[in-house]
Amino acid sequence: MNAIAVTQLAVPFSPIRDVSLRIPAQSCYGIIGASGSGKSALLNAIAGLHGTQSHQIRMGTQSVRVATAMIGIMSPRIQPPTYLTVQQLLYTQARLYGITDDMLLVHYQRALRWCAIEQLAHKYIRQLSLFDVRRVMLACALINRPALLLIDEPTVGLYAHEQHAMIDIIENLRDREMTIVIATRGDVPLESLFDTIGVLADGRIISELDAQQIRTLPRTIMIRTNDIPTAAFENIITLDHGIVATRRTIVLTGDGVQSLAQILQILLHYNVHIFRIEPRNHPLNDLVKQSATPQVLAQIYPPRNITSEIDDGLTPFTEK
Amino acid sequence: MQPRLRIMSPDSTDAPATNPHSRWQLVRLILSEYLQSQRILIEWGSAIAVPFLLIRDSTNAHTMMATWSLYTILLALYTTSVLADIAEQPFQIQRLLAVQSRRTYISAYLIAAIIIVMSSYVIMMTLSFFVAPIAHPSPMVLVVSIPCMCLLISVVAALMLMLTPLVASTQQRIVVLLIITIPLSWNIIGPAVLRVIGPNYTSLMAGVTTLWGILLWPTLHLYTTTITPKIDYVMLAVLLFHVVLLSIFIRQIIVWFNKKSLTIA
Numbered sequence: 227m228n229a230i231a232v233t234q235l236a237v238p239f240s241p242i243r244d245v246s247l248r249i250p251a252q253s254c255y256g257i258i259g260a261s262g263s264g265k266s267a268l269l270n271a272i273a274g275l276h277g278t279q280s281h282q283i284r285m286g287t288q289s290v291r292v293a294t295a296m297i298g299i300m301s302p303r304i305q306p307p308t309y310l311t312v313q314q315l316l317y318t319q320a321r322l323y324g325i326t327d328d329m330l331l332v333h334y335q336r337a338l339r340w341c342a343i344e345q346l347a348h349k350y351i352r353q354l355s356l357f358d359v360r361r362v363m364l365a366c367a368l369i370n371r372p373a374l375l376l377i378d379e380p381t382v383g384l385y386a387h388e389q390h391a392m393i394d395i396i397e398n399l400r401d402r403e404m405t406i407v408i409a410t411r412g413d414v415p416l417e418s419l420f421d422t423i424g425v426l427a428d429g430r431i432i433s434e435l436d437a438q439q440i441r442t443l444p445r446t447i448m449i450r451t452n453d454i455p456t457a458a459f460e461n462i463i464t465l466d467h468g469i470v471a472t473r474r475t476i477v478l479t480g481d482g483v484q485s486l487a488q489i490l491q492i493l494l495h496y497n498v499h500i501f502r503i504e505p506r507n508h509p510l511n512d513l514v515k516q517s518a519t520p521q522v523l524a525q526i527y528p529p530r531n532i533t534s535e536i537d538d539g540l541t542p543f544t545e546k
Numbered sequence: 547m548q549p550r551l552r553i554m555s556p557d558s559t560d561a562p563a564t565n566p567h568s569r570w571q572l573v574r575l576i577l578s579e580y581l582q583s584q585r586i587l588i589e590w591g592s593a594i595a596v597p598f599l600l601i602r603d604s605t606n607a608h609t610m611m612a613t614w615s616l617y618t619i620l621l622a623l624y625t626t627s628v629l630a631d632i633a634e635q636p637f638q639i640q641r642l643l644a645v646q647s648r649r650t651y652i653s654a655y656l657i658a659a660i661i662i663v664m665s666s667y668v669i670m671m672t673l674s675f676f677v678a679p680i681a682h683p684s685p686m687v688l689v690v691s692i693p694c695m696c697l698l699i700s701v702v703a704a705l706m707l708m709l710t711p712l713v714a715s716t717q718q719r720i721v722v723l724l725i726i727t728i729p730l731s732w733n734i735i736g737p738a739v740l741r742v743i744g745p746n747y748t749s750l751m752a753g754v755t756t757l758w759g760i761l762l763w764p765t766l767h768l769y770t771t772t773i774t775p776k777i778d779y780v781m782l783a784v785l786l787f788h789v790v791l792l793s794i795f796i797r798q799i800i801v802w803f804n805k806k807s808l809t810i811a
Contacts, residue, residue: 238807266811270808270810270811273811274643275639275642275807275809276808277807277808295644297643299640299811301636301810303636304637304640304810306637307579310582318575321575322568323644324568
C-alpha cells in the first residue's frame with residue numbers, strides 16, 4: 227500500500243512541473259537532484275504546505291492537508307529558538323500535538339533515544355553544535371512518532387564523521403514503522419538508506435532505481451570532462467583522500483564518492499563540460515543528461531562536432 | 547505479509563490526529579516565547595515610557611485618552627507585524643503541521659497580538675493613574691472606553707495581518723491598501739478624477755463620495771469613541787459595524803492564508 231501518492235503535481239514559482247510518484251508504506255525513498263531542481267519544493271508540497279496543490283497529494287486515503295499531524299519534517303532551514311533547552315523545546319512541541327501529560331515522558335524519552343541526544347536534554351539550544359541542533363530538530367519531528375518523516379539534506383554542512391552518525395540514526399529509524407522521504411543532492415552513501423531513489427530533474431521524476439539497482443551502484447565513480455582549469459583542479463583534489471584527478475578525468479573511491487555533488491558544482495562553476503559520469507547507470511548521470519537542452523548542447527558543441535563526439539563514445543552533456 | 551500502515555490505525559502511544567485545545571496551547575506558546583525572547587520589552591518598555599514622557603503634563607482626560615488610543619494603534623501595527631514575521635519562520639511552520647489547521651494557526655497569532663497590545667494598554671493606563679492622577683478619566687468612562695479599545699485593537703491587528711506577506715500576495719495587499727488609502731485621500735483624488743472625466747459625471751462622483759463617506763465615518767468614529775465614550779445608539783451602531791468589519795477581515799485572512807504556499811524545507 228502507498229503511504230504517499232503524488233499525481234501530476236505542478237507547484238507554481240518552483241521547478242516542479244509534473245511530478246508523479248508512489249511511495250510504499252514503511253519504505254525509505256530518496257529524492258536526488260541538483261541544486262535548484264525543486265527537491266525542497268517537493269518536500270514542502272508533500273507536507274501539505276502548498277496552498278492549492280494539496281489535493282494532488284494523498285496520504286493513505288486522505289488528502290495530505292488533513293493529515294499533517296502525522297508528518298514530521300526536518301530541514302537545515304529550521305532554526306529552533308536558542309533560548310529554550312532541548313527538553314523545553316520537545317515538551318512544547320509534544321503538547322501542540324495534543325500529547326497528554328501522562329504520555330509526555332514516553333514520547334520525549336523515545337525521541338531522545340532515537341536521535342541519540344539523551345545527554346543534551348538539559349542544554350540550551352545556543353550551547354549546541356550544528357550536528358546537535360540537527361539531531362534535536364529530528365527529535366522534534368519524531369516527537370509525535372509520525373507515519374511519514376520528511377528529511378531535507380540531512381548531512382549538509384556536517385563533518386564526515388557526523389554525516390555517518392546522522393546516517394546511522396536515520397537507518398535505525400527505518401525499523402520504526404515509518405515512511406521516510408529524504409531529499410539530497412546525492413552525496414550520501416545511497417545504498418545504506420534507500421529502498422527507492424527518484425531522480426528529480428526538469429521538473430519531474432525522470433527515473434527511479436529500486437533497491438537492487440541501488441545495491442549494484444559501484445563504490446567507484448569516474449567523471450569524464452574536458453580540460454579542467456588549474457584552480458578547479460586544486461579545489462577538487464583537496465576535497466578528500468579518495469579523489470584522484472587528471473586533467474580530463476576524476477576518479478572517486480571510498481569516502482571520496484560522497485564528494486560527487488561538490489565536485490560537480492565546482493566543475494559547473496568553472497564551466498567545465500562534463501561528458502559523462504561512469505558507471506552510466508549512476509542517477510546523477512541521468513540528471514545531468516536530462517537537464518541539457520538542445521540549445522545548450524548546440525552552443526557548446528557545434529552541430530558538425532556532435533556526431534563525431536558520439537562516434538567517439540563520448541556523449542556530450544552539461545548542466546543548464 | 548503486508549506491512550501495517552500506521553496512518554490508518556494509530557497505536558496506543560500515538561497522539562490523536564486532532565487536538566481541540568491546540569489554538570489556546572499555541573497562543574500560550576507564542577506568548578511565553580515572546581516573553582522569553584525578550585521582544586516584549588519593546589511593548590512594555592514603551593508602555594512604561596509613554597506616561598512619563600507624554601502623559602505626565604496632561605491636565606484633562608481627553609488628551610490622556612487620545613494619547614492612549616494613538617499609542618495603542620501604533621503598537622497594534624508593530625506587534626502584529628513582528629508576530630507575522632515570526633509566524634513565517636520555518637520552525638513556526640513546523641508547528642502548523644502539529645496544530646493541523648491553518649485557521650487555528652493564524653487565529654492564534656492574531657489573538658496573541660491582541661493580548662500583547664492589551665497588556666501594554668493596561669500597563670500604560672495604570673501608570674498614567676499614578677503619573678497624572680488629575681487627568682485620569684472616571685471609572686465609568688473607562689468601563690465604556692475599554693471594550694471600544696479592544697475592538698479597535700482587534701480591527702487594526704486584523705488589518706495589519708491582512709497586509710503582511712504571511713497572509714496575502716502582493717496583489718491582494720495592494721488592493722487592501724487601495725481600499726484604505728483611496729477613501730482617506732478622496733478629498734484630493736475626487737476633484738482630480740472629476741476634472742479628468744468631465745462635468746457630466748458629477749452626480750456619479752457625488753455618489754462615490756457618499757459611499758466612501760459612509761464607510762469612513764464609522765471607521766473614524768470608533769477612534770473618537772475610545773477617547774470620548776458616550777453610550778447612545780450611534781455608538782452601538784459603530785460597534786456593530788466594527789464587529790461585522792472584524793469578522794469580514796478574519797474570514798478574509800483565513801481564506802487567503804489557506805491558499806498561501808508556505809516554506810519549511
